[in-house]
Amino acid sequence: DNKLFSLAKEVIQKLEIHGYQAYIVGGAVRDSLLQRSVGDIDIATSAFPDEVQNIFPKVIPTGIQHGTVMVRYQSVSFEVTTFRTESAYSDSRRPDQVKFVSNLIEDLARRDFTMNAIAMDHSKCLIDPFAGQQDIDNKLIRTVGDANDRFREDALRMMRAIRFQSQLGFEIDRSALVSIEKNSPLMRNISIERIATEWEKMIKGDHFHIAKQTLIETGLYRFLPIISNHQVVKILKNTMISFPSFSAFIAYMHIKVNDILISDWTQQWKLSNQLKKESKLLVHLLQDYHKEEIAWVVYNLPEQLMEDFYLVLILCTDTSFSLSQLKMIKRSLPIKNRNKLIINGSDIVAFFPEREKGAWIHELLLRIEKAVVTGRLENSKKAIREWLHDDQ
Ligand code: ATP
Ligand code: MG
Numbered sequence: 001d002n003k004l005f006s007l008a009k010e011v012i013q014k015l016e017i018h019g020y021q022a023y024i025v026g027g028a029v030r031d032s033l034l035q036r037s038v039g040d041i042d043i044a045t046s047a048f049p050d051e052v053q054n055i056f057p058k059v060i061p062t063g064i065q066h067g068t069v070m071v072r073y074q075s076v077s078f079e080v081t082t083f084r085t086e087s088a089y090s091d092s093r094r095p096d097q098v099k100f101v102s103n104l105i106e107d108l109a110r111r112d113f114t115m116n117a118i119a120m121d122h123s124k125c126l127i128d129p130f131a132g133q134q135d136i137d138n139k140l141i142r143t144v145g146d147a148n149d150r151f152r153e154d155a156l157r158m159m160r161a162i163r164f165q166s167q168l169g170f171e172i173d174r175s176a177l178v179s180i181e182k183n184s185p186l187m188r189n190i191s192i193e194r195i196a197t198e199w200e201k202m203i204k205g206d207h208f209h210i211a212k213q214t215l216i217e218t219g220l221y222r223f224l225p226i227i228s229n230h231q232v233v234k235i236l237k238n239t240m241i242s243f244p245s246f247s248a249f250i251a252y253m254h255i256k257v258n259d260i261l262i263s264d265w266t267q268q269w270k271l272s273n274q275l276k277k278e279s280k281l282l283v284h285l286l287q288d289y290h291k292e293e294i295a296w297v298v299y300n301l302p303e304q305l306m307e308d309f310y311l312v313l314i315l316c317t318d319t320s321f322s323l324s325q326l327k328m329i330k331r332s333l334p335i336k337n338r339n340k341l342i343i344n345g346s347d348i349v350a351f352f353p354e355r356e357k358g359a360w361i362h363e364l365l366l367r368i369e370k371a372v373v374t375g376r377l378e379n380s381k382k383a384i385r386e387w388l389h390d391d392q
Contacts, residue, residue, distance in 0.1 A: 001038050004076065008041045011056075011073050011080070012122045018055055020047040022080075023104060023119035023127065030115045033136055034168070043071075043080045044107050044119065052080050083107040086153070105129050112150065112157045113164065114142045139170040147179035155186035159198045162214050166205025166242070172214060180218040187223035192270050195224065199269075200246045208242035225268040231257045241311075247275050248308035251282035255316050278305060282312050289313065293374045294321070298330040306330070334372055334379055341369055342379050351388055364388075 008024055015022040022045040031038045045052065049069045053059045058072035067082035085106055104119055104127060111117040114132035126133065135142050141161050143150045151158050158180045161172050172180075187195070202211055215221045216237065222228045227236070235256045243249040250265045262283065266276040282305065288297050301309050310323045335341060348361050368384060371377035377387050 001032070004038060004041060005032070007074055007076050008043065008078060009122050011043060011071060011078055014055055015043075015045050015047055015052070016122065018047070018051075020045050020051070021083075021104065022047070023121055025108070025119045026111070026116055029118045029120045029126070030132075030136065032120075033118070033133065041078055043078050044083055044104065045080055046083055046103075047080075048082055052082075085110045109144060111144055112154075112160055114144055115164075115170075117144050139168070140173055141165060141168075141170045141176065142173040143176055143179075147173070147176040148183065151176075151179050151183045152186065155183065156190050156194050156198065158184060158187065158218075158220060159190075159195060159202075162211050162218075162220065163198045163202035163205065165214060166202045166208045166211030168205075169207040169210065177214070177218060180214075180220055184218060184220040184223055187220060192225065192268070196246075196269050196271065199224075203243040203246065203249050205242055209240045212236050212239065226253075226260060226265060229257070229260065232260065239315075241315075244307045244311055245278075246271065247278035247282060247305075248311050250275070250279040251286070251308070251312050252315055254279070254283055255286060255312065278308070281305065282309055285309055286312055286316060289317065289319075294326075295329060295333060295374045296370055298326055299333055299373045301330070303330075334375060338369060340379070341365075341372060342381055343368070343384055347381075351385070 005024075008028075012022040012024070022043055024041055025044040026042045028038045028041040047055070049061065049064050049067055052069050052071065053061075056071045056073065060070040060072070062068055062070045062079070067084050069080055071078045071080050083104060083106065108117040108119060108127070108129060114130040114135045116132070117128075117130050118132040119127040121127065130144050141164055143157070143161075161176055161180065164170065165172055202208065205211060215227075216233060221233060221236070226232055232253060235253060243252070250262060250271075254260060254262050254265070262276060262279045265271065265279070266273075281300075281302075285297055285301055286309075288300070298306075306327060307323065310326060313319050313321070343365075345361050345365060348364055349355075349357065368377065368387070371387065372379045377383060
């Protein structure tokens with residue numbers, strides 16, 4: 001994080017040398033005050049995007065219309081955004097137009113919560129016009145200005161309040177809570193892609209058990225696709241832990257509420273095919289867990305889904321395995337994948353020259369693979385030949 005901040009300082013100083021103002025803003029300032037690890041650093045500046053492009057050699061125009069460019073500096077990316085306000089909201093969706101402004105304070109004033117509206121200059125001095133530090137000390141999520149106004153401007157902020165509660169364990173200010181209760185129908189105006197981004201961060205939060213309570217008590221859940229289903233809320237009410245990923249969440253919900261399919265989730269939430277594939281695999285492997293040997297289950301479980309699977313496993317079964325046991329079983333498998341099997345389809349055909357080709361080849365190969373993976377058959381041509389001989 002120190003490395004990150006000192007690179008950000010260099011970026012800021014380059015802008016300053018050219019006569020512009022520049023500050024670290026948003027999540028990075030908040031998280032550093034909380035001594036949490038900082039993901040990426042956003043910089044707000046008085047320079048316009050084209051002026052930023054003139055100063056740095058590597059600039060990617062990621063959102064010019066909103067005044068944002070991505071500056072690559074020493075292999076680190078910084079999102080650099082021109083001071084702006086968001087004016088004329090007509091439908092609680094998105095600002096109709098962004099208006100560039102010359103000063104930092106106005107830029108901070110458009111931000112959602114006081115803890116996100118603190119700026120840090122090149123010498124780490126804080127500019128905190130809305131007393132965000134005090135709210136951080138009091139662990140309080142408070143809107144910049146009137147909650148009703150701010151939630152009506154952009155209804156996603158209600159969801160963001162709850163996801164920050166999940167990540168930080170903060171309380172949401174009383175008037176903001178009342179306002180969410182009142183304004184939650186405005187969530188209908190928000191694109192599902194924006195909601196999904198916040199949802200994913202929320203379910204991963206350490207304090208999800210508190211956040212989901214807020215989601216239910218304020219009634220906001222009623223305006224989220226599928227979550228509004230009474231069976232789904234019931235499950236959510238009884239879920240006391242957070243999820244390592246959206247796929248684990250969907251797999252778990254599908255296992256609990258069978259008639260809502262994985263494809264319903266991915267369609268209504270407009271999720272990627274990758275996520276759909278992962279969720280399906282998790283469900284499939286949980287079914288396998290009930291009827292196959294554990295070695296075969298972890299063999300089919302990709303390394304990067306181990307934790308997701310384990311979570312689903314402890315939520316849905318009374319397993320006595322620990323995650324490290326599963327990892328150990330996976331590490332000590334006789335083969336890691338099908339390519340490591342000493343024989344293939346043509347070997348099988350050669351072994352049964354009289355038989356006509358067909359689905360049996362694949363089936364037999366699968367049985368051999370399973371026998372090898374579970375340690376019942378050695379992965380050698382000789383052993384497999386004998387096994388085939390005895391088998392027939
Ligand atoms: P994270 O660590 O999850 O990235 P973050 O605070 O950086 O948290 P972002 O979504 O990356 O959140 O947004 C960056 C900053 O932009 C926020 O800190 C906030 O100041 C401002 N912001 C983002 N979304 C909104 C919004 N909908 N309304 C007002 N301000 C917003
Ligand atoms: Mg951020």
